[in-house]
Amino acid sequence: MKLAKCMSRLGTETAFEVLARARALEAQGREVVHLEIGEPDFDTPKHIIEAACKALHSGYTHYTPSAGIPELRKAIAEEMSRTRGIPVEMDNVVVTPGAKPIMFYVILALAEPGDEVIYPNPGFPIYESMINFTGATAVPIPLREEYQFAFDLDEFKKLVTKRTKLIIINSPHNPTGGILNKETLDEIAKIAMERDITVLADEIYDRIPYEGTFHSITSIPGMQERTIILNGFSKTYAMTGWRLGYGVMPKDFAVHIARLMTNSNSCTNAATQMAGVAALKGPQDDVAKMVAAFKERRDVIVKGLNQIPGVSCILPKGAFYAFPNIKGTGMKSKALEEYLLNEAGVACLSGTSFGVYGEGYLRLSYANSIANINKALGWMDAAIRKLRK
């Protein structure tokens, strides 16, 4: 089959490839600690599961409107208004199967050849993949350790041109755990408004900050009109497998995103949407417990990583990833990722899985038990010490 040219520009998410390699090793009887996949190891809270079962039994087995069930869109609008201090109505919200389609649709709807899109690098790999897919130019903003993996604003300003159509931000950030502070968001907002640029704000980890506070760029006056918030239930409510996410955007733009839904998925699973209503309206103590557990694990993994020779790790401020600097091991990121999987039985991701500026780093997801994290740290330590002999 002769593929369309755009297919050669589509990237991937290597987490799933490393997972497959780790599973193959396990099938041969090897023990592997999984620190590669970015998903909470907790079960979805019971009341959410029950709401979905109830929905199925009461007839939520049909198509829904493409943009989502009004009850869920309203619940999301209320939540976004309350937490961002902005007026959000149901018509600003499009519900999708997971949050990823928002990324896909928004980039598809806005970017075309001749446009430039600024995106964080290292960053979620699908940003770059989708920008390239559309034929627009992907312009990386390097996130450097010396800036706590936030934007170097001088560098950022130099990247903005008259062709810049879209700026993608992600805070708290995957893979570094960095958070963009209010001053940085103010600067990005100022430039976006002056230059008439749209912003895609990936806020999927908004409920998982440990240090500092989460700020949404949409709370800055004038920004709601030019920003699409990407958010969802996967991380906050441990619902990765349910596939439930959403975008919040200007109403006239939401019509186009809903049309992309009609052209692809038709709608999001009906019972899953009702589970989303229960998640937003029900008790939030499971979220608080999960975040407290992540914080404890973060402290364990960061301390342990800093004791491994050749490895150093700054404290991630949010999400559930550690992004240690491994330059002192003398190995490249990808080679170390492979070595650790094969030699130590620790599945993690090379920093370069998140773009070229991830060279010299690894990403370890600490959404795993403290016992497993300690086991992985011990195995990594032994394997890396062996390298130095």
Ligand SMILES: Cc1ncc(COP(=O)(O)O)c(C=O)c1O
């Ligand atoms: C930064 C970021 N955005 C979006 C997503 C996609 O979330 P979902 O599983 O809801 O599609 C992820 C998932 O790993 C992520 O890390």
